[in-house]
Amino acid sequence: MKPVKRKPVRPVKKPVKHDTRQTRTAGGNFVDKLHAYRDHHAHALFSSLGRLVATPFTSIMTIAVLAISMALASGFYIMVINVQQLTANLESSNQISLFLHDEVANDSAAQLANNIRQNPNVQSVKIISKEQALAEFKTYSGFGAAIDVLDNNPLPIVLQVLPKNSLQDKQELERLFKTVEEFKEVDYAQVDMQWVERLQSIVEVARCGTALFSFMIGIGVLFIIGNTIRLELHNRRDEVMISKLVGATNSFIRRPFLYTGFWIGFISGISAWFINAILMLILRQPVEKLSGLYEGDLHLVFLSFTETVELLAIASFLGIFSSWAVLIVQLRHTRPE
Amino acid sequence: MLKFDNVSKRYPETGDVLNNVSFHLQQGEIAFLTGHSGAGKTTLLKLIAVMERCTRGEIFLDGDCLSHVKERHLPYLRRKMGFIYQDYKLLTDRTVFDNVALPLAIAGFGHLEIKRRVRASLDKVGLSGKEKKFPQALSGGEQQRVGIARAVVNKPPLIIADEPTGNLDPELSAEIMLLFEQFQQVGVTVLIASHDISLISRMNHRVLKLDHGQLVL
Numbered sequence: 001m002k003p004v005k006r007k008p009v010r011p012v013k014k015p016v017k018h019d020t021r022q023t024r025t026a027g028g029n030f031v032d033k034l035h036a037y038r039d040h041h042a043h044a045l046f047s048s049l050g051r052l053v054a055t056p057f058t059s060i061m062t063i064a065v066l067a068i069s070m071a072l073a074s075g076f077y078i079m080v081i082n083v084q085q086l087t088a089n090l091e092s093s094n095q096i097s098l099f100l101h102d103e104v105a106n107d108s109a110a111q112l113a114n115n116i117r118q119n120p121n122v123q124s125v126k127i128i129s130k131e132q133a134l135a136e137f138k139t140y141s142g143f144g145a146a147i148d149v150l151d152n153n154p155l156p157i158v159l160q161v162l163p164k165n166s167l168q169d170k171q172e173l174e175r176l177f178k179t180v181e182e183f184k185e186v187d188y189a190q191v192d193m194q195w196v197e198r199l200q201s202i203v204e205v206a207r208c209g210t211a212l213f214s215f216m217i218g219i220g221v222l223f224i225i226g227n228t229i230r231l232e233l234h235n236r237r238d239e240v241m242i243s244k245l246v247g248a249t250n251s252f253i254r255r256p257f258l259y260t261g262f263w264i265g266f267i268s269g270i271s272a273w274f275i276n277a278i279l280m281l282i283l284r285q286p287v288e289k290l291s292g293l294y295e296g297d298l299h300l301v302f303l304s305f306t307e308t309v310e311l312l313a314i315a316s317f318l319g320i321f322s323s324w325a326v327l328i329v330q331l332r333h334t335r336p337e
Numbered sequence: 338m339l340k341f342d343n344v345s346k347r348y349p350e351t352g353d354v355l356n357n358v359s360f361h362l363q364q365g366e367i368a369f370l371t372g373h374s375g376a377g378k379t380t381l382l383k384l385i386a387v388m389e390r391c392t393r394g395e396i397f398l399d400g401d402c403l404s405h406v407k408e409r410h411l412p413y414l415r416r417k418m419g420f421i422y423q424d425y426k427l428l429t430d431r432t433v434f435d436n437v438a439l440p441l442a443i444a445g446f447g448h449l450e451i452k453r454r455v456r457a458s459l460d461k462v463g464l465s466g467k468e469k470k471f472p473q474a475l476s477g478g479e480q481q482r483v484g485i486a487r488a489v490v491n492k493p494p495l496i497i498a499d500e501p502t503g504n505l506d507p508e509l510s511a512e513i514m515l516l517f518e519q520f521q522q523v524g525v526t527v528l529i530a531s532h533d534i535s536l537i538s539r540m541n542h543r544v545l546k547l548d549h550g551q552l553v554l
Contacts, residue, residue, distance in 0.1 A: 246420070
């Protein structure tokens with residue numbers, strides 16, 4: 001005698017026949033179940049960490065590879081943000097230099113400077129007299145002795161015009177440039193912008209390159225963690241089989257492995273942070289020395305708090321995601337025998 | 338409780354292993370599944386555990402169809418059965434307590450309830466005080482009893498035992514059979530695969546005999 005319709009197999013819904021036979025759901029109310037669920041998660045969280053600690057050699061090998069990869073990516077990022085802040089400082093030096101005709105006297109130069117200051121687009125005008133220019137040239141060019149040989153000063157008076165919001169509005173800058181260039185005292189006018197623009201596009205290329213590089217590293221990290229989890233799953237095959245036979249759902253079986261992936265990613269992220277911090281400490285002195293030589297005030301920038309949190313979040317996410325992907329595929333092929 | 342309805346199982350390599358097997362175990366019944374090796378005992382048990390699906394026919398457990406259950410519903414169904422294996426299938430890196438607690442943790446019990454039930458279950462099989470031991474530190478009979486404690490801790494309505502006394506001496510075997518009879522008395526259905534003819538004949542329970550994939554009465 002065949003039953004007409006198959007009953008769906010679904011937990012909970014059916015009334016339980018005996019108190020002693022309640023097998024589908026845990027006893028207790030919702031709060032108890034919630035607590036049990038939380039306890040179970042806590043247990044999975046710490047037992048997976050315990051497993052990593054129990055096999056220190058393997059764990060350290062895996063985490064070292066991941067940490068160095070992540071440190072490379074974040075190291076490049078740190079390099080880019082440092083160069084970026086350097087060029088950000090340079091923006092203010094986007095000035096127009098006006099080289100005046102040789103016969104223009106200091107008085108008329110000062111008058112011209114006042115004239116230009118009236119322009120609403122000009123922030124400031126600085127006069128570099130012939131004498132100042134010569135003194136500066138002697139100090140910095142290394143040709144001091146050669147200059148002394150000349151009987152008269154060949155350098156012109158220079159007006160340094162600093163425009164307002166120099167880079168933001170190119171057309172405005174162009175117009176200002178045209179205006180100041182027209183003055184009859186001006187022999188030659190030059191915007192110091194081009195090289196800054198070039199430098200900034202180099203930085204842009206570096207930034208883009210770093211993003212691509214980090215992406216590749218991220219993919220690599222996914223594969224490394226995925227493979228680690230696959231091996232772990234293989235080593236704990238018996239446990240998976242037995243759990244399945246006593247009624248474990250796939251999500252129950254996945255849980256400890258997901259936590260393992262999380263720990264691997266998270267610890268690697270922290271290690272990458274420390275690797276970069278050590279590199280920065282080593283680099284700080286030479287960079288400050290370099291900065292001193294250029295009279296600049298260049299300070300190394302490290303990852304901010306938010307960026308650190310982001311690094312750890314990305315690292316943890318990569319760990320969880322790759323484990324999850326591997327488990328989805330592998331558990332489908334794991335059937336109890 | 339457990340019903341086989343014209344169940345056949347064919348493997349592509351070996352042909353029919355089970356052929357039109359039909360039987361019905363009532364609630365609270367003990368039955369022995371016996372037959373020469375290769376008669377299909379293991380296959381039949383695998384069909385109950387849904388480790389394999391039958392080729393034809395249908396299997397029902399407590400009204401639920403085992404032969405067509407969806408993969409995602411399977412775990413909840415397996416919680417209604419307690420399996421006992423000849424090789425115990427214990428987790429060697431976990432204590433006796435953790436081994437027995439596994440089905441409860443899976444079912445989502447809180448740790449207090451788990452503790453209580455594991456204690457009761459170990460007490461039942463006579464292993465109280467050995468919670469913290471690891472399986473290797475126990476004798477074969479004790480390991481088998483850990484396996485039994487694990488199978489019954491969740492109070493499933495059906496217990497399936499595959500050669501539970503295969504590795505045990507007659508005295509221990511008798512003890513374990515006594516345990517099964519105790520479970521039967523509280524309404525649990527027990528199916529025991531065994532080829533220990535003397536043991537089976539001593540116990541005077543229903544016998545399902547398989548011969549070349551067919552049930553002979």
